[in-house]
Amino acid sequence: MWPLIRGTLSGIVGYMVGALIATLTTTSTFSGEFALVLGFVFGLLGWLFGIGMWNAWGREWVGLTPKTEKAEGWRRYLRFNTDHKVIGAQYLVTMLIVFLLAGLVAMAMRAELASPGQNLFTADVYNKVMSMHGILMIAVAVAGILGAFGNYLVPLMIGADDMAFPRINALGYWMVPPVAIALLAAPLVGSFDAGWTAYPPLSVLNGDGQVLFNVAVIAFGLSSILGGLNIVATVITMRAPGMTWSKLPIFVWAAFAASILSLTVTQFFAASLIMILLDRIAGTTWFGAPGGGTALLYEHVFWFYSHPAVYIMVLPGMGVILEIISHFSRKPLFAYKAVVVSFLSIAGIGSVVWAHHMFTSGMAQNLEGPFMALTEAVSIPTGVIFLAAVGTLWRGKLWFQTPLLLAFFWIFQFLIGGITGVFLADFVTDLSLHDTYFVVAHFHYTIVGGSIFALMAGTFYWFPKVTGRMYNEKLGKIFATWFFVFFQLTFIPLFWVGLNGMNRRVATYQDNLGGVNRFASMMAMIMGLSFVLFVVNLLWSAKFGPVAPANPWNARTLEWQVSSPPPEHNFPSPPSVDGGPYDYGVVGAPTHLREVADPVG
Amino acid sequence: MTTSAEPIQHGAGPSRQRRINQLGLWLFFASETFLFGAFISSRFITSQTSTPEDLNQALALALTIVLLLSSISAYLAETANAHDDHRGFRIYTVATITLGALFLGGVALEWKEALEYFPPGTIYGTAFFSLVGLHAFHVLTGLIALAVILFLGKEGRFGSKDSWPVEGVIKYWHFVDLAWVIIYPTLYLF
Structure with a gap:
């Protein structure tokens, strides 16, 4: 301590x-x-x-020798520890806690929205609650999979002993707790009510809590940049002998593509928030119309990050899901190379579609067509990934454990999210759908469907590796189904109320939508309750679950070829790689980890 | 010339850790480029290419020259260090720090004038103070890093055997200079 x-x-x-x-x-x-x-x-x-x-x-910078403090057991997790497995576990636990907190905030929102007027909160307080839910969940989606599994698995999967920059890795993680504290402490100085998007002019004019929001999110962005830098450098330089680019596990490719994005475009979020701070504190006029500034500028700078951020959230999710699907259908991953090209082109095209968030913002009209076309172009590589998922499942020998179940749910939900996205990318339909609950429902289908379900699937899949114990399969399946069913019952009605003109981001709505909203609120509460099962299962199993073997899924990738949990420097002897990671059932295929004549351990 | 004219031995090639460090530094530059890019493009969105009459062009040109000269002295410091010329390394690093500090002093002078003619509350002033401020902050961090390697290297700690810290800091200094080479026309030369 x-x-x-x-x-x-x-x-x-x-x-x-x-x-x-x-x-x-x-x-x-x-x-x-x-x-x-x-x-x-x-x-x-x-x-x-x-x-x-x-x-x-720091001692190095003044000419002293650095001191490393060793600790055993749970104390390892409560200090500046450079072991990537410790950092991955730290991220996982932190992000799950933030996720549960933000989920409770969402329950408060649904309680308010259960009937049309201002009930539980005033309109003003609701805006603050909504903003808190937004930014906390965005943080979870950005750093959940990439922070937890990216750190834990990328070095293991490529046969490295740690990340390229272990100390930067620890630095990146330890920036997160102050960020969370600053966000949660913002209500003490007036809270922030401009949404997670922090649009000016409101974000220039509102209470001091907005300042805390800005500095906290800038710090979180820096942590995300450092994390991305680390993963890119690790994948490029730390691969084991024989681990060619075409033998990289697909999750590593996904984390690599997402990390390139988070390394680069995150700076634009920082820039937009710095501009707000400058307008508030230094008297500049980036967004102040009287001095000649324009709030539209903010939307350009902000969405230049925040649209690609969707892919920072979803690409690692795709990686996790494809990983699970291949291992649990005992078949080689279908169209591996096409998937890799798709990941990279999603990252590339996804960086030039940001203005589809601005069709109703008063942007130049001749930009609407090009941005619509580019946005819809993203659905081509996304479609390839669906095809790869389904193609791998096709005639596979499916082993229906909780991770595969969640992967099925992921396919369904991300499909709904993708299809409803078309209507928002078309500026013609977007004009009437923008700022309604249709957007809210679409967004939750893509991000909960694309990122959170993958986070859950990955948590179950790698739970034995991280803790050395098996989770309870039955409880896991009940949780997954419960979460999935009540997620549909919550969010499908929200498409409908959105089509009927219910506006997002405000506490009140039309009286005639009260019934459907009450239904959605009740379903949301039941969905929220499913997480009791999730938490109980993981906590109980981590302590009392049956001891996990090194490779409970009989998977080929490197992380399963070492003990559960892995030893301190991952591999007893430097590994080298032979066959592909997904050659299940391929006759005569050599193992992924090269067999040595005299194996150690 | 105090330094040897013979090339240093590159035979074994850079070590693995050094390659990793170099890649990390370049990735960091790529990331920083986006930060500067955000502000530079915002300048053109809000105030197009307009520049006020009252800009002190002579001072800006002088600042640019000072910073470019500091890049040369930084290069000489790096080379001297790689050839184990500790005295040269110290002299050129001190020269670089002096030129960098001179640059910051010039910026302060420039800001004093600018506050009168185009304060932050004007649209050009907004871009001017944000961009120059962002860059000056980077110069300041570069100066601190240079001071650290000067202090740590005072007993010849680096040299050819451990040249990476020097090389990394100097590369960062070049990057900051390069940023100014783009910011200078962005703010002054339209």
């Missing part, structure tokens, strides 16, 4: 110092906006150095 206490203390001291400097050098008060910014920056640095970055790293 000592590193945590040390980090907290030096974080508080850092905050005080930063806020004090701001108070002394400018006209800002100690709780003013500039003091919040400088306080957060210094507090973040204080926290990072306190938690262990100083000992493990």
